[in-house]
Amino acid sequence: MSTEPAPTDPTAIGAWSAAGDRPLAAAARGPAGAGVSPGRMVLRRFLRHRLGVISAGVLVLLTLACLAAPLVAALLGHDPNLVDLFGRFAGPSASHPLGTDELGRDLLLRLLYGGQVSLFVGLVGAIAAAVLGTLIGVVAGYLGGRIDALLMRLTDAVIALPLLPLLIVLAAVDLTKLGVPEDVARAESASLYRILLIVVLAGWTTVARLVRGAALSVRAHDFVRAAVALGARPVRIMVAHLLPNIASPIIVATTLSVGGVILTESVLSFLGLGIQPPLPSWGNMLTNAQELIWQAPQLAIYPGLLIFVTVIAFNFVGDALQDAMDPRAHEP
Amino acid sequence: MLRYLSHRLLEAAVVLLGMSFLIYLLLGLMPGDPIDLMASGDPNITSADLARLKAVYGLDRPLLERYGHWLHGALTGDFGYSRLYALPVTELMAPRLGNTALLMGASFALALVLALPAGVLAAVRQRSWLDYGLNLFAFAGISLPSFWLALLMILLFAVTLGWLPAGGVHAVGDDSLGNRALHLVLPVLTLTLLTVGGMLRFTRSAMIETLRADYIRTARAKGLGPRGVVLGHALRNAMIPVVTILALNFGTLFSGSMVVETMFAYQGMGKMIYDAIIGNDFNLALVGLLFATLLTLLSNLGADVVYAWLDPRISYVD
Numbered sequence: 001m002s003t004e005p006a007p008t009d010p011t012a013i014g015a016w017s018a019a020g021d022r023p024l025a026a027a028a029r030g031p032a033g034a035g036v037s038p039g040r041m042v043l044r045r046f047l048r049h050r051l052g053v054i055s056a057g058v059l060v061l062l063t064l065a066c067l068a069a070p071l072v073a074a075l076l077g078h079d080p081n082l083v084d085l086f087g088r089f090a091g092p093s094a095s096h097p098l099g100t101d102e103l104g105r106d107l108l109l110r111l112l113y114g115g116q117v118s119l120f121v122g123l124v125g126a127i128a129a130a131v132l133g134t135l136i137g138v139v140a141g142y143l144g145g146r147i148d149a150l151l152m153r154l155t156d157a158v159i160a161l162p163l164l165p166l167l168i169v170l171a172a173v174d175l176t177k178l179g180v181p182e183d184v185a186r187a188e189s190a191s192l193y194r195i196l197l198i199v200v201l202a203g204w205t206t207v208a209r210l211v212r213g214a215a216l217s218v219r220a221h222d223f224v225r226a227a228v229a230l231g232a233r234p235v236r237i238m239v240a241h242l243l244p245n246i247a248s249p250i251i252v253a254t255t256l257s258v259g260g261v262i263l264t265e266s267v268l269s270f271l272g273l274g275i276q277p278p279l280p281s282w283g284n285m286l287t288n289a290q291e292l293i294w295q296a297p298q299l300a301i302y303p304g305l306l307i308f309v310t311v312i313a314f315n316f317v318g319d320a321l322q323d324a325m326d327p328r329a330h331e332p
Numbered sequence: 333m334l335r336y337l338s339h340r341l342l343e344a345a346v347v348l349l350g351m352s353f354l355i356y357l358l359l360g361l362m363p364g365d366p367i368d369l370m371a372s373g374d375p376n377i378t379s380a381d382l383a384r385l386k387a388v389y390g391l392d393r394p395l396l397e398r399y400g401h402w403l404h405g406a407l408t409g410d411f412g413y414s415r416l417y418a419l420p421v422t423e424l425m426a427p428r429l430g431n432t433a434l435l436m437g438a439s440f441a442l443a444l445v446l447a448l449p450a451g452v453l454a455a456v457r458q459r460s461w462l463d464y465g466l467n468l469f470a471f472a473g474i475s476l477p478s479f480w481l482a483l484l485m486i487l488l489f490a491v492t493l494g495w496l497p498a499g500g501v502h503a504v505g506d507d508s509l510g511n512r513a514l515h516l517v518l519p520v521l522t523l524t525l526l527t528v529g530g531m532l533r534f535t536r537s538a539m540i541e542t543l544r545a546d547y548i549r550t551a552r553a554k555g556l557g558p559r560g561v562v563l564g565h566a567l568r569n570a571m572i573p574v575v576t577i578l579a580l581n582f583g584t585l586f587s588g589s590m591v592v593e594t595m596f597a598y599q600g601m602g603k604m605i606y607d608a609i610i611g612n613d614f615n616l617a618l619v620g621l622l623f624a625t626l627l628t629l630l631s632n633l634g635a636d637v638v639y640a641w642l643d644p645r646i647s648y649v650d
Contacts, residue, residue, distance in 0.1 A: 153343075157347055159580070159583075160580060160582070160583050160628055160629070160632050161351075161583050161625060161628055162582075162583040162584075162586040162587050162590075162624045162625065162628055163583060163584075163587055164586075164587030164590050164591070165586075165587070165590060165602070165605050165606070165609070165620075165621055165624060166355075166621070168606065168609055169355065169358050169359065169362075169609055169617070169621070170358065172362050172363070172609055172610075173358055173361040173362060174361055174362060174363035174364075177360075177361045177363075178361060259474075259475055263475075263477055263478075266477050266479075267477065267478060267479055267591060270477075270479050271479075271594075271606075283477075286479065286480065286483065289483060290483060290486070290595070293483065293486060293487055293491055294491060297487050297491060297492075300480075300483045300484070300487060303480075304477055304480030304483065304484070307477045307480065308472075308475055308476055308477065308480065311475040311476075311477070312471055312472060312475035315471055315474065315475055316471065319471075
């Protein structure tokens with residue numbers, strides 16, 4: 001793994017990010033770096049990764065389609081939550097392009113609105129988890145000592161524990177018993193925020209380890225010692241010297257974690273403990289699919305297929321980003 | 333080594349204690365109260381009866397005192413009763429533990445048998461079509477929603493083809509070995525597919541890393557053929573990180589097993605814990621969760637010991 005920028009390695013991420021200011025030095029390192037800014041170099045390397053490019057395209061299209069859900073709803077002339085008990089399990093038609101579900105609701109519209117929820121949870125959850133992980137990693141790596149030992153033990157424990165049953169308990173906790181007012185706890189958006197909180201609690205560990213390792217090693221660099229000698233405070237060292245140096249691994253780890261977050265959300269929603277209906281998500285659209293599998297197998301296909309395509313696309317994009325941002329990955 | 337082990341065991345005990353309190357606390361925050369559940373079954377119950385019931389079960393005591401009471405019981409071997417089944421928790425867990433061990437063990441072994449050779453092959457033939465194909469397969473495996481894969485397996489093998497049963501441990505009135513094995517096929521296959529991708533990718537990258545080492549160059553330079561280099565020098569060294577990561581993945585495997593058991597109505601630990609959480613069977617959920625945590629901690633400890641055994645450069649003597 002190439003998570004810690006080694007101070008002696010000339011192609012380490014830290015040294016490499018300054019390549020734009022020194023085109024000659026960059027050119028000496030290989031044809032890809034000849035006089036180009038780091039951003040452009042990453043983009044060029046990314047574009048060479050065919051699966052990554054296709055996946056990014058799929059994700060953009062999917063996001064646009066989900067955002068256009070109200071437009072599609074207006075075009076088709078119905079509401080995603082409109083129940084039509086006489087039109088249950090209808091096949092594809094002009095007014096229901098993918099047919100209807102067990103309550104006669106339009107499947108396409110529910111997929112698009114559900115996609116908004118699933119993509120929102122995936123992106124916001126992954127980013128929020130990365131922010132928490134960065135904070136914990138910085139505190140552990142920079143303060144060191146007992147705090148570091150304690151935080152890293154906690155990280156190890158969260159990584160190793162059988163998380164799903166614990167998350168199920170968290171998802172089932174009655175918020176009113178914690179003193180949350182009844183109307184807030186029962187609001188439609190409550191399940192959305194709760195699931196965000198849960199995926200953040202489960203997902204911060206990778207970034208925390210990454211940042212902690214970098215924070216430890218950055219303290220030994222001469223430029224950091226110089227900054228300390230000049231009177232820079234820890235916060236400034238972290239923001240000005242540490243974070244720019246490890247931005248790329250954090251971006252890669254965050255992209256790779258979006259898929260995992262979407263999977264966690266979908267399994268909890270599927271079990272009836274995540275996003276609560278009538279708010280659709282790809283996971284809760286499959287909740288009834290198992291009982292209906294003999295009757296309407298098509299209902300079990302679409303939502304799961306969309307989860308799968310989205311997750312694998314994020315994984316491919318993350319993989320391509322990793323190759324593009326880590327120069328060492330290109331050595332034979 | 334002995335000092336290291338005792339240190340780690342102590343640490344595991346502390347983690348377990350912390351988890352027991354955390355889970356106790358969280359389960360107390362779940363919707364539904366055991367007394368309310370009893371009351372809802374009996375319309376003639378009075379508030380005085382309710383207060384008396386609360387006193388009998390000790391629910392009028394403060395949280396810490398209740399937890400202390402439970403802990404004392406657990407430490408002296410009394411894990412309490414299940415509310416759903418009206419049986420001692422330990423009696424309920426034993427057969428389910430066996431079922432889960434069978435499911436997880438079979439899937440783990442099958443995934444290992446598939447992933448190790450495939451990962452080594454992909455690493456040796458890096459950037460070939462075989463490598464790309466295996467990589468694609470591995471990515472698909474780690475991106476599949478577990479419950480959806482289970483649904484698809486049921487749809488294909490039980491609904492459409494009708495070859496295999498859709499769920500259960502054995503058919504009603506037929507608990508022969510053959511019938512049990514038949515019911516195990518789909519769950520094992522599903523859990524294997526969910527596990528094999530990650531294993532494959534990990535084996536591949538560990539092998540690639542090892543093939544770059546200096547001693548591999550030396551082995552090639554002295555004229556050793558590709559087979560000798562890979563099997564004689566690279567494989568053993570590449571296996572060191574692989575073994576560790578596999579044991580560290582016990583928690584993930586258990587989570588996967590929980591979903592698979594629930595989907596196939598397979599009576600294992602995962603399904604038992606899920607049913608207990610959903611059915612307000614707090615004591616069963618608590619003990620089940622703690623037992624799963626204990627197994628995870630022990631498997632992590634095992635990973636470290638095996639790591640030291642495989643790699644003589646690592647020693648745990650402080």
